[in-house]
Amino acid sequence: MKINDYAQNLAARVGAIQIVAFVLLALLGVRLYYLQIVKGDYYSERAENQRIRLIPIPAPRGAIFDRNGKILVDSRPTYNVVLSNEPIKKIDVTDRIDDYARGLGLDHQFVIDRLALIKKQNEFETMVLKENATMQDITWVESHTLEYPELRVELQPQRFYPLGMVLAHVLGYVGEISPNQLESAEYKDKGFRPGDVIGKGGLEQYYDEYLRGKPGYRKVIVDSRGRVQSEIETVQPQPGQDLVTTIDLDLQMTAEQQLNSSSTNRGTIISMDPNNGEIFAMASHPSFDPNVFVQGSTTSEGRKQIAAYWQDEKRPLYNRAIQGRYPPGSTWKIPMSIGALQQGTITVANSHMLCGGGITIGNKFTRCMGSHGSPPLDFAITKSCDGYYYHLGLKMGIEGMIKTIEEFGYDKRSGIDLPNEKVPQTPKTWMPYILKHEGKWSDIRTVYASVGQDTVVVTPISMLRVISSVGVHGKMYIPHFLKEFRPIRSVGEEGDPSFIPSRPGFGFVNADPTVINMTPEQNALVLKGMWGVVNNGGTAGSIKMPNLEIAGKTGTAQVAELGKDTGANKDHAWFDSFAPADKPEISVLVLIENSGFGSANAAPAAKAMYETYLAKKASPAPDNHDVARKYSMKISE
């Protein structure tokens, strides 16, 4: 071999180079073994994660109808600008905050919050950056796809409340689940994720699980820029169930109008079917526009409006019908009367009790509005004689009154199908507190309590429930809005992992009513007094109607001491009623805050409700009663 001719150990040197070459190649082979054989599955998964993306297909939320099929809440298509979290893991988006805020007209801080939130998400999910994108927004996103591949425009059905402020407290609104809610066990266990839209307040919240649909998704392959290359599978969403409520939109509109035209614009009107607890109308004023919460939460203007709602002293977000607690004033005399009859404090045969123009406790004289001698019960109700009840209350004693409170369920919620109902406060709740601080329950408190003042503050819904029971032999039903949830068919093939079973329809299951024990004679006596309030020269004689006999009770609840009861401290005006008196079909409660006498300020609004009711009875066919059916066919296709 010729190399051996050379004296520089060349054969060894060439051999050394050969060995180094083979060692380097072997090194590559070892690394290859590690990457492909040892970690092959890991890298396969990483590759799959970056090319497969789930694009959610939102499920339409169930619509809400009134009892005649009129649409109360609906969803309409809108476009959202969404931020996809996959590309932004690769880039630093903090320097794009200004661009996003300027391009989409967003609040600077809002963009920062969103970016913080998206970091908590799983891979390949999206976060809404702007709802209700305008044509300009969409154009902006489309023309910047190369610069900002993380932005995308998605079609999203958005909740729409066509009635605006009407019925707002009952319907509630929807919004993105809050970080606090996500942390709470109630939501965490159900697998909610950031960005999910849930019902907030009202029926939207109470029946969220039925109204909510199950979202579908598109599983797609994307390239490195996030552009969809092909689709692997599509799982269709299942819409939520449609809710038919017991609301009668015509009665509701009347209630809203009456509150609008009331002197203080603050108060509540509730109308119910006393025979089963179905709510026809529930209005609370001042009100709010749920659309502001749905559409405005991403704009600085909208957020300002929402903050204004929260800060408003008049508390527009609060449902006075179930969350307001007011002294019931003279309307309290109805449960007092029945309680006294039950306990034998008075009897049907002898229900006389001294009025005396008032009562003296210690050295303090508490007066009646008139001087009624020693009237029977029905007269005391009709004329709203305070003196009668001062004496009756003392005779019953505070223990007797507490028994009545328990009998009529004033120590509990009514059970209405709305969230956040308040429990009334009564002598029962106050007793331990008063005993602790004052040593004893004084007679003057009993006197005040017997006419629904001082230690008695009740929710309007609890009051309506009790008053209505007088018309239906003492039966107290659970007030409710649910008439029916419509069924939804299944999605996909049975056995598929993505199969969503059908959801059956269902109605409200009315539990046996709580029955107030009273004899027909006792019932008739109280009813007679209530009938007289409107029809026999009573406190609400001014609303007597020729074709409908209303039974009711006025109330004028003191907010401040006599003499200071003017302006903002004027009395709350109550009128609780049902009609026809002998066989009621509808009950109506009106409460106008700080407006003065119940007879003058509350009773006329109730009359308007009854007039609407009568007008509807005269022409029973609702003008578009089959809209609901058509609509439900449309969305279930």
Add this chain to the structure above:
Amino acid sequence: MVAIIEKRDLRDFDWLTTVLAVAIASFGVWQIHNALPTENYWSKQIIGLIIAFVAFLVVAFSDYRRIIDAAPVFYVIGLVLLLLVITPLGVEVNGQKAWLKLPVIGQFQPSEFVKIPTVLMLAKYFGAKKSGTLTLREILIGGAIFAGPIVLIMLEPDAGQAITYFPILAAIFFLSGIKVRYVVIALVAVAIMVPTAYFVGVRTGKIKRYQQERILAIIDPDQVDPRGYGYHTIQSTITVGKGGLSGIKGDPETSQSVLKFLPEPHTDFIFAVTAENTGFIGCVSLLLAYALLLSRLISGAREASDRAGMLVIMSIVCGMVFQIFLNIGMAQGFLPVIGVPLPLMSAGLSAILSTFIAIGFVVSIKMRRFVN
């Protein structure tokens, strides 16, 4: 020239080396197709392969000794081409002027070809050497020959390409009897100087940000600028790893290159594409093919009839080994991202042509091993 091929030439022609080189290049064409099936890089590469093969035959059947005699001419032509690159005739891509666009010939990368005249020039000078260890004078002259193209390539600037020249000089010095103790000193010096130079360079700002990132990306690709070189390293490692045992066999649905996750899949990262499509089996076969080809070349060097021929072959071998290691190491995510083509595999006419010409020399030298 074909007419003057003698019977003896055909008998001594190195068929196995030729077949191996063509087989690897054909395998490369398939991988270029896998990388981007909808583009025409693979068909261009076939044309490139045909041109390269013709050039290979011309060189193989030429007498290498006459070519080595003419080495200074080729060397000067090479330097002129490199000079032209940095004139306005050069084509600028990504801030680098590595390409030359000439009428008729078209666009090519002179730094790929100038390796050959550089090897020939060095072989001519050191081939004339008699026995004995390397003198300082010889080292300086060798360094000067080498410095010519290197300086011009660094002016482009194309540090990646310049790096591939160093193994040539190392092979020449090593095989010209440089003392082993100098080799050891050089290795130790490199081991100390490289990190030191890096830190000094970073401190003084001589090493640019993007160059630092290439280095840091190796240490922790997920942390250092995952958009830039870190991204290349991450994606290439994923692509190699996901190939598993037998690869995806060209399925475009899941292909990292078709979905554009893998950058430069047909050139710098062709090995990642190979790994993804043919898996461990395909890649190990490729590595074995390279090992076999290199063995054939080295055996040619052992049998070479003169010192110059041996030096030419071993320079080519060292250059190839270095490029293979650099390129595959980069694709496997443990070496910095440097744009070095994988010999015989990466798409590109310049690269495949220069590699085949180099192998043509080896075949020519082997064919004339009994002549003297």
